[in-house]
Amino acid sequence: MATKIVRYETLKNTAARVLEHLGYPPPHAEITAEILVEADAREVPSHGVARLEFYEKNIKGGFAVPAAEPVIVHETPLSLVVDGNNGVGPHVSDFTMKRCIEKAAKTGAGFGAVRNSNHFGMAGLWAERAAAKNQIGMAFTNTRICSIPTFGRQRILGTNPVCFAIPQEGRPPFMVDMATTTVAHGKIEVYERRGKDMPLGWVVDERGKGTTDTKASQKLFWSTCPDGGHLFLGGEGEELGGHKGYGLGLLVDLLCAGLSLGRWSLHTFEGKGSGIAHFFGAIRLDLFGDAAQIKRHVASILDEVRNSNKAEGQDRIYIHGEKEAEARARAMKAGIDLDEKTCLLLEKYGKQFGIPLGF
């Protein structure tokens, strides 16, 4: 089995059936499958159906309880705090983001802090829901530890992504959706598979010093040594602004774990439940005037950015969210490209659970 082109609905159905066999109630399987397949459709396979394996491990390790239901532990007209009860991330996030958007529709803004959840997929998928309702969307999450504060050497923070979505006229929303670390771990794995050295600025070793040694750093990453790991955006030290990336990463943990009284990255995957924490926000665009007029103004700014002078050898300046939106449009027409490893994983599940793959 090599790579395959699979239709969106087919892949989603297959993923949902696998999740049901892993113990997910059908609605939890449905929303999780959607979140995974949306990532594949946008050519972000690190958050796609290949994650089924990780989700299975989380159940087996006691980190995720597929049938658990989130509960609201604090609520105001503008906010809610949710205890995910170690339930599945997309279900808990769907529960919370829906309420943030409803609150914003009623009052102008809605914010949700969530504790005891699990991996929630691409942050942008939550933020863009608000944008679709003429709201500014926000989605943040902490993650398993992998990264190092400026002047530190210990893995104490996650990739801690931030996402903001702002609606514009005539196009998908502006959407900056980014790990606050320089790169996601998947990029290092690609370098490992190819036997290549990494660029300086991605990772530090067990002494807290920058390294390009992919193999040694991967070995360290999965060892019991608590030191060595990812650098934040801006790299090592302060010269290229590493303290700024670290500040954004720490901000994410304070918004997610701080406000929800949950676990911060350092204590995720300790004991029962992964303890992942999220923060969501929705702010109605018409708090600032006529939403249509604001969306036209945003679109006109982004047009000017697009049309500005290009660097030598470049023919396009991208707006954040464009690449993913274009990839999705292609995938909805032509199908989703699945790599060999992911095809083999689905084949394995298909045989194990007696599910016809449909591709």
Add this chain to the structure above:
Amino acid sequence: MATKIVRYETLKNTAARVLEHLGYPPPHAEITAEILVEADAREVPSHGVARLEFYEKNIKGGFAVPAAEPVIVHETPLSLVVDGNNGVGPHVSDFTMKRCIEKAAKTGAGFGAVRNSNHFGMAGLWAERAAAKNQIGMAFTNTRICSIPTFGRQRILGTNPVCFAIPQEGRPPFMVDMATTTVAHGKIEVYERRGKDMPLGWVVDERGKGTTDTKASQKLFWSTCPDGGHLFLGGEGEELGGHKGYGLGLLVDLLCAGLSLGRWSLHTFEGKGSGIAHFFGAIRLDLFGDAAQIKRHVASILDEVRNSNKAEGQDRIYIHGEKEAEARARAMKAGIDLDEKTCLLLEKYGKQFGIPLGF
């Protein structure tokens, strides 16, 4: 006249008198002097009284109208949009942030988008006001153009800082206050004065290619050529995440200029008024439960960060806002260190306006 140590109140009074002689009404002079001296006290002299010269130029160039009053052009219980009428930045920002904090106190959250303002000083000074009231504070601003989008070569965006302040128990707030560019322009000027090459990742040349040539880049920066300038956090291209810093910088312009229907960075300092735009936010901490409990939890997370393993050769991991708070505490006791250039500037104003400097 060499460097001088000056008491906070003395420096503030001197700066306020200078501003009055430049045409600021006394209350506008008072708040602007406070904002400038606070930056000096925190050892952020790039935003300190040395800026008086820039403020004078803005008046003479027709970019700032010292006596102008801001007006509210749109308002809801959670938000306001302010037209600064080309007034002075600290007055316009004081006007807006006060109302954001009042709105948050009443409804839970307050947001303010501002157009046609001017330079507002250190972003953190606005955000920390919310933190002092047990609110999460936010302050963003666009600036004069200086920076380059990923794959671009034209200066179309500013340093576009973001600032978030989160209160904690027993210490000044966590406060990440950062230009979204790799470095502020002042750092390049320091390298120029010392005749040193810059590190790669700060600046691109007129072709959009990374350069270390400080002298050539400074010449280009002040020329009529629209190309070449600052890189965003993460540097050139995508390998070290430059597209992420660019995304944050663009986000700032959409929040500031987009929501206020104001001018984005590219069009600041065109025609009448500088057209600088800001965005402020305040979110009450008790939207998420007991504020005291949340502040204790935030403090405990930050303690664990501080106590994590240090890199070889490092003995401290900083929390954002600590350096500035410690510098301020020192300055309130021992006075503020003014460099020679700033002393000479104040001496010049003192003679010109017949103001006794008091130091």
